[in-house]
Amino acid sequence: MDFEKLNITGRKIIVGIDFGTTYSGVAWAETQRPDRRVAITVWPISKANPEGESSDKVPTKLRYNGNDLEWGFSVPVNAPSEEVIEWFKLDLDPSLQTMGTAVTSAATRGGRNVDKLVTDYISALGDHLMYTLREKLGEGVVKDTALEFVVTVPAIWSDLAKDKTRQACQRAAGLSATKSPIHLISEPEAAAIYALHGLDPHGLQVGDSFVICDAGGGTVDLISYTITNLKPILEVQEATPGTGALCGSTFLNMRFSKFLKAKLGKAEGFDDEVLADAMERFEKTVKRQFTLSARDDDTYTIPVGGLATNKELGISRGRYALKASDLRVIFEPVVQEVIKLVKDQITSSKVPIKAVLLVGGFGASNYLKERLRGSIDAAISIMQPPNAWLAVVQGAVMKGLAQNSPDTLTMVRVQNRKARKHYGTEWRVRYDEKTHGHLRHKKHWCGLDGCWKVYAMEWFIKRGDAVSENEPFFTNFVWTGPVTQGRIKKIKMDIYADRTVRDAPMARDENVAMLCHVEADVSHIPENLLQRRKGTDGQWYYELNCKIEAVYLSASTQYTLLYNGQRYNSVTAEYV
Template sequence: MDFEKLTIDERKIIVGIDFGTTYSGIAWAETQRPDRRLPVTSWPVSKTIREGESSDKVPTKLRYNNNNIEWGFSIPMSAPTSEIIDWFKLDLEPTLTSPAGVMRNSAAREGRNVDKLVTDYISALGDHLMYTLKEKLGEGVVKSTPLEFVVTVPAIWTDRAKDKTKQACMRAAGLSTTKPLIHLISEPEAAAIYALHGLDPHGLKVGDSFVICDAGGGTVDLISYTITKLKPILEVTEATPGTGSLCGSTFLNMRFRNFLKAKLGNEEGFDDEVLAEAMEKFERTVKRQFTVNAPPDETYIIPVGGLANNKELGISRGRYSLKASDLQMIFEPVIQEVIKLVKDQISSSAVPISAVLLVGGFGASNYLKERLRSSIDKKIKIMQPPNAWLAVVHGAVMKGLAQCAPEKLTMVKVANRKARKHYGTEWRTRYDEKIHSHLREKKHWCGLDGCWKVYTMEWFIRKGDSVSENEPFLTSFVWTGPVTQGRIKKIKMDIYADRTPRDAPVARDDNVSLLCHVEADVSHIQENLLQRRKGNDGQWYYEMNCKIEAVYLSASTQYTLLYQNQRYNSVTAEYV
């Protein structure tokens, strides 16, 4: 394919940002060379310790040092642990509960605004990205080529947490200088696009279904897909609504930290610096090397410089020997949680599952793979695509390329997704004793139509429905208001969601929660174009027959108002 033939308006630089709980990654590509996706691997470093740190990702850590913001590898290793802010991504979604026995570490975050932390961190990422792009492409190219960002978010998050991420990106100094387009994509979907693109030899065929298990630092997200087409491009549809929970590898780190404090916390010389060095060794080496086949008495060396020799505790020459049996105890509760998620996803699927694809940093764990292997049906293949740690960020770039020029640059297409909940809005409807008897107390008189009315739910999507980016949902409604109260300037609508597994209810109850306020500015529509009607009570009313169009994307929703065949994009959605 001749990518040079892209039209001028299709020429862009696409940037994927994988903002993670423990590590974050950036990759980018030019639309003219879409097969060349380049991850950022060199990062600013603190002058004191590390020289020329090269890594596929950068730690998601901040430190406010007087007026300086230090981030990632630029935080000196000697910095007190109490000043380092990490795992703050989890605070965007406080509704998720942590696994049993694990406390979220938020000492350094207390009293800090999570939106500011996320904005500051993404600003730093954005500044470094712009520096990298100018270095690689030259300032002229970067200035003259539009940038588009695709930011990944956990699929299990609420719409509000996803929207908060997007808002932080829009505020981030490093990104906002170019006023670019920012799209959201769910992490498992991004991982699926990347993993499937490289899966040709694995013999998955049309009709086969598989689970993508994206096991990252904080969240584990699962989603099942069915292959519907192999040529000209691979096309899949979601087989079951996604699931997931907080049981990523961060929780292994927390369990290790708690274990070490309990074991060595009372030893003389054990302090933040010793703990930080031990954590680094666990994170970079031990956690990744541990396998199911390790004999129980095998040991892993953890540095504990400055601690006196203690044979009983296993400390010798500043090194602590961590037993495989202890490591298994640290791993198992978190692994069990992931196994349960995978088993539940397989059993809730309406179609037989042929394979489980493990992606994400934790997804690359040999221990997780082997434990999963021994826990599920032997007929199901377990695959770990190469480069699993970067699957999400590469998939984000591939999605961004496809959005720019769908015909030319789509490599893997997710044709349909499954709605995770019922979506709808509340309108007044004529009271009908046969249907609404349970709402009798709530009926009220309508002067315009001269009848009793009652508020009921109008569901435009039901849980499990197939939703496609190419097929918007339209909801018709009539907006009324007495002419005596002045012209209509804004049309407001509340969108509700019901996450429970039941059938969608007739009227709103305690399980139906407000998702967002959608507001359309119609003040620019000329007064004489607004329809009016005389009511049964003799008063004049505005009566506008409108439609709201909702397009459900991978991790966000776009709303448009339609009135008298005109499209009004002046619709804002504020998530609550």
């Protein structure tokens, strides 16, 4: 469903879902009161206690305990590590390169299907959302009010991974029962909408450009925007296609875990439970306190209950003294990866960058901010918006609200985005020796037109082109088929993408990958409306002059077939 055509009448609840690698967040607002955005901050610790734990976000963890599904805070901290499934979001896009670490989440280890894990987790989130809405607004209001979901996805993900997320949400019990529309928005775009709104006054002027770096648990997503308008609505457009990598704070946790096992793994009494308690302290406290100004011999307390006092190992009364110098070694490779991404983004934007906005859980790290400060041009300011951990989910709600009531003046609008790759399709064209000489071996005879033809790419969008939600791209094409083979029931089209940094090639090669199959059902078009033409070979052929309309939204694409002046929304796109 298109963001542009949301219905504007009636009361509606907009729900933002930030399904994260390590933590997930949910926020909502009513269209009647768009200024009151509410993040869910109370989470279940058991079926009996749905309001047991206060936190801005909930851990993205699952455990299948007999017939019970434990999720978030209801997964016991001391549960055996092989039973706890985490980081499974990363399995949705196996094509991404990780930060020199093989992320085999428990999802893949347990042989469980990642689509099921995501569906089960989002179902649990949805159930808790409905419980919370009923508590806050009352049963009647929730029953009679339409819901709409805006789900965030990493910008660097493949279209397949984004589509899998949408499908998991459509299957998730709590969401599917409401039959509500589900929209996708890219995480850095959602973060930018919130950050610019939250940083007002941010000191940025029309024409200024900035980089937004959304550093989360698993992914770090970057994108640059140029401000095109400040009043009445803050409008921005992308300055360069987004970039990113898997180098979020999850990798700090992995490095800390590895460090601790190497240091204390041989000590008597060291087990999964000790490690789990230590990890929790690292995650909730140490990681967030660590700063660049820490002296090498400063120490941070890590609980290691049950381990005997051992001065040599640095253990005293069940506490391990973690040195700042060791923390630096744990942090540096991950931080350097983020710094490199930011520097590359600044260089590739080809416009002067005024500021870097750091958001996301890892984006709130003081150490990361200070290291970045020392690594980039001093004239570029570095900003951390308040409550950066909730930036993505809050931005998702704001996006949904803005699309429902376009006159909401507190919103940020993204006018244009930059295409991240070449998009196109492959058609038969008349063979021309001058143009297609290198494809000579692939030419074939066409009975309809009585000439040699060859398959060539038609690119409807090139990498770096400005794409807007308001301006669709059209591709004209002719669909032919011999009448003797029976009437045409389906028009099929393969969409290809080339994500390499090069000019779009004339013909398909090994770098041009299938993106999705688009299929339009034309069986309901009366036979007499299907155009025909007699070929040079004396045979009759169907010849349908069609158009495909493609609209590129924040994190998804919508295809519509146009034939004989009619729009056919029955186009299904299946991503590969």
